[in-house]
Amino acid sequence: xxxxxxxxxxxxxxxxxxxxxxxxxxxxxxxxxxxxxxxxxxxxxxxxxxxxxxxxxxxxxxxxxxxxxxxxxxxxxxxxxxxxxxxxxxxxxxxxxxxxxxxxxxxxxxxxxxxxxx
Amino acid sequence: xxxxxxxxxxxxxxxxxxxxxxxxxxxxxxxxxxxxxxxxxxxxxxxxxxxxxxxxxxxxxxxxxxxxxxxxxxxxxxxxxxxxxxxxxxxxxxxxxxxxxxxxxxxxx
Numbered sequence: 001x002x003x004x005x006x007x008x009x010x011x012x013x014x015x016x017x018x019x020x021x022x023x024x025x026x027x028x029x030x031x032x033x034x035x036x037x038x039x040x041x042x043x044x045x046x047x048x049x050x051x052x053x054x055x056x057x058x059x060x061x062x063x064x065x066x067x068x069x070x071x072x073x074x075x076x077x078x079x080x081x082x083x084x085x086x087x088x089x090x091x092x093x094x095x096x097x098x099x100x101x102x103x104x105x106x107x108x109x110x111x112x113x114x115x116x117x118x
Numbered sequence: 119x120x121x122x123x124x125x126x127x128x129x130x131x132x133x134x135x136x137x138x139x140x141x142x143x144x145x146x147x148x149x150x151x152x153x154x155x156x157x158x159x160x161x162x163x164x165x166x167x168x169x170x171x172x173x174x175x176x177x178x179x180x181x182x183x184x185x186x187x188x189x190x191x192x193x194x195x196x197x198x199x200x201x202x203x204x205x206x207x208x209x210x211x212x213x214x215x216x217x218x219x220x221x222x223x224x225x226x227x
């Protein structure tokens with residue numbers, strides 16, 4: 001069984017559209033994250049959810065909205081897509097709620113969702 | 119500002135040893151991580167250092183010097199499958215992970 005799974009893996013869409021990426025983890029972790037990795041390969045945290053509460057919200061446009069129906073799921077909804085939104089979006093989870101990783105350092109990543117905005 | 123620096127790309131020969139350096143300037147320090155990321159795949163955890171010194175795990179070792187704001191990842195007996203990007207990340211005083219851009223390691227036969 002995949003520990004952190006996200007869908008879709010590939011998404012191609014037109015500017016101005018609205019799209020969602022789903023993420024699920026079966027590790028029983030308390031915290032889930034959304035990261036954006038752009039063409040320069042920097043991983044930038046977008047959101048973090050701990051027990052369904054938003055605990056990190058970096059300077060991300062409000063067109064991006066995370067939704068967590070339960071602690072095993074964290075979905076990312078994007079409104080009015082722009083060209084600059086093209087990137088790979090990674091979902092991740094960790095046991096601790098300490099912002100980015102556990103004391104053992106293990107963030108578990110999903111396989112990524114490559115979004116291309118035309 | 120917060121900054122993580124690591125070389126963009128390195129090349130090494132199969133069977134050899136390579137050292138990937140990482141220097142950091144962050145607001146506080148709660149540990150440094152190394153992750154491996156193969157092209158088109160998710161990052162996977164390699165190591166975590168919070169105290170000075172060398173941590174060894176099989177063919178991979180990671181070193182930390184907090185006073186120098188410096189770490190390196192040492193890969194021994196290189197294999198072709200080690201071709202990947204290696205990401206350095208620091209947990210700052212707010213427990214936020216600050217990521218470097220990664221070092222692309224190319225292994226040649």
